[in-house]
Amino acid sequence: MDYSFDFHAISQHGAPLLKGLVTTVQLTLAANVVGLTLGFGIALLLLSRWAALRTPAMLFVEFFRCTPAIVQVIWIFYCVPILFDVYFDALTMGVLALGLNLAAFNAEAYRAAIQTVPREQLDAGIALGLNPLQRILHIVLPSAVRTSIPVLITNGIGTFQQSALVALVAVEDLMYVGKSLATETYRPIETFTVIALVYFAVSFPVSQLVEYLQRRRGPVAH
Template identity: 60%
Template sequence: MDYHFDFDFLHGKLGLLLSGLKITLELTVASNLMGLTLGFLLCLVTMSRWRFVRWPAQMFIEFFRCTPALLQIVWFFYCIPMMFDFFIAPVPLGILALGLNVTAFNAEAYRAGVQAVPKEHLDACVALGLRPWQRTFYVVLPQALRVAAPVLMTNGIGALQQSALVAIVAVGDLMYVGSQLATESYRPLETYSLVALIYFALSIPASQIVRMVERRHDLSIQR
């Protein structure tokens, strides 16, 4: 391979990459907060005793789990303004699309955690006279979070990686800025390698935390 890497073209361009990185982090953090919050609420809805409440929530989850994230992003950016005749700024719309996707996957992770709560604990809540909301937020949620934490964190890393898909609809994230630099400089190998390293540097600490949480969870089960 007779190719010489040359990163001189990045001189004066790091500010653009940082601005793209800032938007990527905004998309990731906001969509994860949305997914963590709405995911638990959606989980509770899917476990409702009433079918007319449960089925729409289940259809929501299946739609976002069974269609490509790229298609969802394109649909949100182009179809929603046409159907409802209103426009949302690109970054909030990206957060909405990514956040709903994470919500669907987190709801399933929460559901597994809720189902792992021992029935005896729920019986104790009834015996103590706790109200349903007290039982949910003081007993069920902490235990469900403990079980679901590794999957939730893995979904969070996935949200970081999927945030690069918004580049296709011209949101100025890290991937979009990298694509522009690669086109302008005619140095795609260096540019995309650098962008990949940035994503890797952001993801690897989170993946290590996931492994640590999984080990602690396994140890707690063995005790």
């Protein structure tokens, strides 16, 4: 291979890369807030006894689980403004796209965890006079979160990695900055190697945390 590696050009652009990484982290954290909160609500609907509530939730989950994330991102960016006359900045649209995708996967994790909540705990809540909402907040939610934490963290890592897709719609995240830098410096190998290492450096410690939690808690619901 007749190629001379030169990472010096990349090291001179550390500030833009760092800014892109900050955008990626902000996007990931915001999407996780959406995915964690909305996912729990959808999980409750999936377990509803009423088909009018259960069916739309099931369709939502299956749509986002069974279509490519890149199609979802592009559709939300370009179709939502046209169909619903709703316009947000690019970062907000990225949060919406990734958050909805994550909510679908988190909903399944929550649903499986909720089904493991012992019936005795719910009966105790009824005996204490807790209404349905109080039972959800004080019994179901804490137990479901504890059980599903490893899966939720794993899903969160996936969202961090999938956030690179928003570069296609001009969100100035780490991947977008990397693409611009590769074009500017004519060093695509060095640039995308650095980008890959940054994603790895963030994801690997979190994946080790998941493995640690799984060893501590034993098998988790999927």
